[in-house]
Amino acid sequence: MADLNVAVIVKLEPDFSEGNVSYNTDGTLNRAETKSILGPHSAVASSAAFYAKVLYGARVAVTTMGPPIADTALQQAQLLSDADELHLYSDRMFAGADTLATAEVLKTGISKVDGKTDIAFSGHRASDGETGQTGPQTAWKLGFTFLGNVIDYYVDMQSRTVRAKRLISLQGFYDVIEEVEAPLPVFIAIDPSYRASFNTVSQRLTFEKYQKEARDRAQNYKQYLKVFNGQQLGVDPKLVGLPGSPTIVYKVEKIPKAKASRKAQVVEGSSREQLAKVAAKMYEVLGGIVIK
Amino acid sequence: MKYQHLYVVIEHEDGKPLPVSLEMLGEARRLMDGYNKRYSADEKVVAVVLGNDVHRLCEDLIFYGADAVIYADSPELLHTRNLIDTKVISQIATNKELAIKFSGAPGFVKPRYMFFSADNVGRQLSSTVLAELESGLASDINKLVIEDLEIKHQHKTRGEPMIYERTLEMYRPDFSGFLWTTILCLDNRNPEIEREYHPQACSIIPGVFAPIERDSARRGTIVDYAPKFDGRDLRVKIIGRKIVKSAVDFDSKKAVVSFGRGIKDSPEENIKMVAALAKQLEGEVGVSLPISKKPFVVSEGMSSTYMIPDRVIGTSGRKVAPLLYVAAGISGAMQHIAGMKEAGFVVAINPDEDSPIKDECDIFIRGRMEDVIPLLLEELRKQKPAIEVKK
Numbered sequence: 001m002a003d004l005n006v007a008v009i010v011k012l013e014p015d016f017s018e019g020n021v022s023y024n025t026d027g028t029l030n031r032a033e034t035k036s037i038l039g040p041h042s043a044v045a046s047s048a049a050f051y052a053k054v055l056y057g058a059r060v061a062v063t064t065m066g067p068p069i070a071d072t073a074l075q076q077a078q079l080l081s082d083a084d085e086l087h088l089y090s091d092r093m094f095a096g097a098d099t100l101a102t103a104e105v106l107k108t109g110i111s112k113v114d115g116k117t118d119i120a121f122s123g124h125r126a127s128d129g130e131t132g133q134t135g136p137q138t139a140w141k142l143g144f145t146f147l148g149n150v151i152d153y154y155v156d157m158q159s160r161t162v163r164a165k166r167l168i169s170l171q172g173f174y175d176v177i178e179e180v181e182a183p184l185p186v187f188i189a190i191d192p193s194y195r196a197s198f199n200t201v202s203q204r205l206t207f208e209k210y211q212k213e214a215r216d217r218a219q220n221y222k223q224y225l226k227v228f229n230g231q232q233l234g235v236d237p238k239l240v241g242l243p244g245s246p247t248i249v250y251k252v253e254k255i256p257k258a259k260a261s262r263k264a265q266v267v268e269g270s271s272r273e274q275l276a277k278v279a280a281k282m283y284e285v286l287g288g289i290v291i292k
Numbered sequence: 293m294k295y296q297h298l299y300v301v302i303e304h305e306d307g308k309p310l311p312v313s314l315e316m317l318g319e320a321r322r323l324m325d326g327y328n329k330r331y332s333a334d335e336k337v338v339a340v341v342l343g344n345d346v347h348r349l350c351e352d353l354i355f356y357g358a359d360a361v362i363y364a365d366s367p368e369l370l371h372t373r374n375l376i377d378t379k380v381i382s383q384i385a386t387n388k389e390l391a392i393k394f395s396g397a398p399g400f401v402k403p404r405y406m407f408f409s410a411d412n413v414g415r416q417l418s419s420t421v422l423a424e425l426e427s428g429l430a431s432d433i434n435k436l437v438i439e440d441l442e443i444k445h446q447h448k449t450r451g452e453p454m455i456y457e458r459t460l461e462m463y464r465p466d467f468s469g470f471l472w473t474t475i476l477c478l479d480n481r482n483p484e485i486e487r488e489y490h491p492q493a494c495s496i497i498p499g500v501f502a503p504i505e506r507d508s509a510r511r512g513t514i515v516d517y518a519p520k521f522d523g524r525d526l527r528v529k530i531i532g533r534k535i536v537k538s539a540v541d542f543d544s545k546k547a548v549v550s551f552g553r554g555i556k557d558s559p560e561e562n563i564k565m566v567a568a569l570a571k572q573l574e575g576e577v578g579v580s581l582p583i584s585k586k587p588f589v590v591s592e593g594m595s596s597t598y599m600i601p602d603r604v605i606g607t608s609g610r611k612v613a614p615l616l617y618v619a620a621g622i623s624g625a626m627q628h629i630a631g632m633k634e635a636g637f638v639v640a641i642n643p644d645e646d647s648p649i650k651d652e653c654d655i656f657i658r659g660r661m662e663d664v665i666p667l668l669l670e671e672l673r674k675q676k677p678a679i680e681v682k683k
Contacts, residue, residue, distance in 0.1 A: 016585045029466075040585065100423065127585055130466075131431040136374070136419035145528055146374050148416040163531070168412045170303075171498045172311040178371070179532035189416070192601060238485050242447040246428025246489035250441070250474040255465060255626055260651035261633060269641065269659020272667060278639065278655055279671035282573065285616050285637040286546050 002059035003157060007114050008049045008081060009106055009122040009138065010064050012073035013039035016127060029128075036069070038076035041123025044190050046080035048121050048153070050214075051196040053082055054206045056155055061085040061114050065094055065105050068227070075221040082214035086221060087113055091230040093241045101244035103137035108235045110142060113228065118184045119155070119162065120144060124192050132189075139187030147180060148189040160184045167191055295490040296395065298324055299385060299403040300358070301421075302341045303372070303413055307349045312409040313339075314356050314503035316496050319436060320407060321357035321504055327438050331458065335404065336360050336395055340384055342377055344370040347514070354512035357504045360394035361512065364519040372413050373528050378420040380519040385425060385491070387517070394513040402427075403491040405460050410495035418495045428477030430494040434607070435463035435472070443478065450482040460492040465607075469581070469625025497607045499630060540576060540602045547575030547616040548635070550605055552583060552628075554621015554642065554661055559588035563598050565665045566620055572672050573616065578605040580628050606631035620661045624649030641665065 014029060015021060015037040022033035038046075052058035062083040064070050067090060074086040089109050097105070110117055120142070125132035139146035153164040161183050169175045198207045217224060230240065238244060267274045298320050302313045320337045328334055336359035341350060343365065350361040364380050384390060391400040402425065408418035410432045422429040438460055444453040462475045477492040542548055549570040555562035570577045577598060584601045605612055606628040617635035621642065622628060629652050632638070640653035641664050650656050657664050 016582065017587050017589075021587065098428065099419070100426070100428065103423065132415050133419040133429060133431055136416045137423040140378070140420040140423035146416065146420060147528075148374065149412055167536075170305050170310060170413075171409075171411055173305050173308075175536045175538060177532075177534045177536050178530060179534075180373075180528055181531055182528045238487075243480065243482075243485040246426075247430060247475050247477045248445060248448065250443075250461065250476045252471055252473050255470055255472045257648060258626065258629070258651070262638060262652055262654050264640070264650050264653045264656040266645070266650075267655055267657045269643075269657045269664040269667075272671070275657070275664070275668050276671045276675070278657065279668060279675050281637075281655065282547075282616055282618075282639065282672065283675060286573065287615065 002057055004052060004056045004058040004155065005114065005116055005118050006049045006052045006058040006060050007110050007117045007120040008045050008060065008062045008077060008083070009120065009135070010042035010046065010062055010073050010077045011039045011123070011126050012036050012064065012066050012070040013042070013126055013128050036072070038073040039123060039127050041125060041127065041190075041192060042073065042077060043080055044192060044194050045121040045123045046077040047196050048188065048190045048194055049083075050081045050210070052119065052155070053210055054198060054203055056157060059084050061087060063087040063089070063106065063109060063114070065089040065102060065109075071221070071225055074225060075218050078221050078224065079214050079218040082210040082217065083224065086225040088225065088227045089233060090227055093230045093237055096242040096245065097240060098245035098247045099131055099133035099137055100246060101240050102134050103141050104239045104244055105233065105235055106134070106138045107141035108233050109228065110138070112233060113226075120185070120187045122187070122189050124149070124189060135187065135189040142185075142187065144185045144187040145182045146187045146189070147182065149191045150188045151177070151191045151194050153188060155184075162186050162188075164188065167193065293397065293399050294401040295404040296391065296397060296400050297336045297338050297403050298405040298407065299338045299340055299491070300407045301381060301409075301414065301417065302339050302349075302353060303409050303411070304341070304343060304346070304349055307343065307346055309349060309352070310409065310411070310498075312411065312496065312498035315498065315501040316407045316409065317353065317357040318503040319496070319501035323436060323438060327458070334395070334397070338362060338394070338403070340381060342369045342372070342380055350514045352506075354514070355506045355508050355510050357510075359512050360515060362390055362515045362517050364517045366519060368521070368526060369519070371530055371533065372417070373530065374416055374420055375528055376521055376525050377417055378424055379521060379525050381417070381421050382424040383520065384517055385421070390515055390517055393515045404458070406491040406493040408493070408495045410497050414495050418493060422493050425491065427489045427491055427493060430462040430464055430475035430477070432464050432497050432607075433462045433494040434465060434497050434500040436494075437461040441476070443476075445478075447482055447485065448478050448480055450484070454481055460494070462494045465626055469627045499607065499611050538602050542576050542578065542610055542612045542614070545574070545576040546614055547573040547618070548578050548605070548612050548614045548632070549573065549575050549618040549620065550578035550580065550622060550632070551620045551661070552580035552622035553587065556588065557660070558662060560590045560594060562621070562661055563590060563594050565661065565669070567598070569618065569620075569665055569669055572669060572676075573618070575614065575616070577603060578612065579603045580622050580625070581606055581608050584609075619649055619653065620665065622649055623647045624652055
């Protein structure tokens with residue numbers, strides 16, 4: 001058993017990169033035509049776990065809840081984290097879950113399958129659902145201290161505490177970088193701006209060693225993969241999936257076009273003459289009608 | 293009744309409310325005025341405040357629409373910490389003795405509705421509080437309606453039509469900005485899985501709802517709550533707190549030039565042009581939300597300088613109000629419009645005249661940005677010697 005056990009929660013999400021994403025003519029996402037990948041925030045969380053591996057020799061388990069195809073997200077996360085284990089929680093009974101019912105599955109899995117977890121990582125939020133609720137709700141159910149918007153962290157292995165920097169933006173005021181200290185176990189939702197940095201030669205060598213290992217492992221990721229259904233996890237069927245979800249999606253509609261708030265003058269983009277007038281207007285509204 | 297009132301969790305910095313707190317109170321006031329009239333009820337808008345020395349703020353919250361304020365005052369609550377705040381808010385939300393102080397109606401168990409802010413703090417706090425209260429939460433809401441709804445749901449009602457009274461319809465725009473999803477938090481009435489889910493809770497996007505006008509003649513009840521916590525609840529220590537200014541500065545600039553997915557045909561070159569245009573106008577560069585997800589492959593420098601959340605304009609980013617706003621290759625999803633509608637003068641560059649941005653701009657330049665911006669830049673440079681921008 002390693003001195004530090006890390007779990008990473010990831011999600012398979014639509015790939016929003018150009019060429020892979022497909023939009024309907026009305027501007028909405030065409031899910032059928034859009035590929036799925038490891039979500040970008042999940043990728044950042046995986047790299048934060050990799051940091052723990054390099055610095056503290058952590059054992060890393062990557063976890064996701066989803067359909068069988070979600071194992072590709074685990075594979076991509078393994079490449080980024082050199083995970084020792086991949087856990088897929090997959091069962092029809094989990095389908096249709098809202099964040100509370102998803103958190104219930106993740107909590108049960110992490111506490112039963114992963115055993116003693118010291119740090120659980122999640123991304124900031126999924127790029128499709130964008131609620132950012134599943135992480136903190138899983139943390140609360142696990143009884144772990146939740147630290148959100150973490151941009152940097154280190155672990156004091158002696159005192160078993162985490163020090164983390166958090167970036168918080170206070171609307172109408174300013175941004176704050178807060179430094180906090182908390183005893184393990186903690187749940188860290190990693191900020192999108194997080195970048196693992198390896199400063200010493202020995203860290204960089206370790207990094208390279210594990211990176212190579214990660215590539216090998218990810219090629220044979222199925223060897224590391226364990227799939228669990230609801231019964232194997234021992235979840236309460238009333239607390240997961242649709243029965244365990246307090247919320248439902250009642251309807252989905254196109255957002256009605258707002259009443260025009262301005263009356264646009266249409267200018268032909270190929271007409272120099274008209275663009276000259278636009279340029280003059282731009283300087284005018286900027287308050288610079290000072291002719292030399 | 294077991295479930296009563298609308299609780300609004302207030303965020304503040306050193307006793308000064310964040311704008312979203314007053315916006316939530318404004319919307320809460322409007323909703324509950326309508327609710328009380330329609331159902332001949334007398335349920336309250338209750339502000340919940342945690343902090344150190346916050347009594348003065350409490351009075352102000354009454355002036356901004358709260359009927360009652362429950363506050364917990366302690367040096368331990370000076371700065372927000374998820375763990376302890378979740379505990380204290382959950383204690384307040386389930387305390388009948390507190391509710392009886394501002395409402396004579398007996399039977400209170402939990403709030404009927406609950407609002408949080410959809411910002412860094414409130415998004416996480418709402419999640420943990422609702423996990424503790426074991427009820428439903430919708431995030432990033434920008435429209436709310438209270439209605440009696442007939443629901444027929446496989447699980448909630450076992451497929452039978454049933455009326456859910458006084459249901460909060462929570463509208464959330466999806467990531468594309470073109471779809472509205474309505475979320476409901478409903479009790480399970482299916483006998484096999486019967487369970488009550490209250491409060492019906494949501495986090496609200498900052499900058500969407502209007503606060504009501506401050507009225508110092510308004511009266512309400514201020515209730516002091518002595519929070520209970522032990523050493524374990526205080527295990528997160530704040531060691532340092534540093535105020536930082538973003539490197540991206542919209543507020544002191546008179547012009548903002550933003551770009552969106554319209555850069556797609558030659559992303560690298562187009563971003564360079566947008567940056568040149570911003571420089572010419574002495575403005576800052578903004579982006580639409582999809583750009584911060586880095587949908588295009590560009591050089592690392594371009595990506596880390598421009599395709600970042602810090603530059604996002606809209607409900608998921610900053611609100612700006614420059615004298616001049618230029619939207620290049622931006623279709624004008626609702627979330628983006630919310631971030632720039634206060635601008636003095638808006639110029640859009642877009643090949644598609646059906647884009648929603650056309651209704652939000654003063655000049656619509658029809659054309660692709662790669663064709664338009666070089667010509668426009670040329671004209672701006674030509675005219676620059678004769679015209680000087682006042683600082």
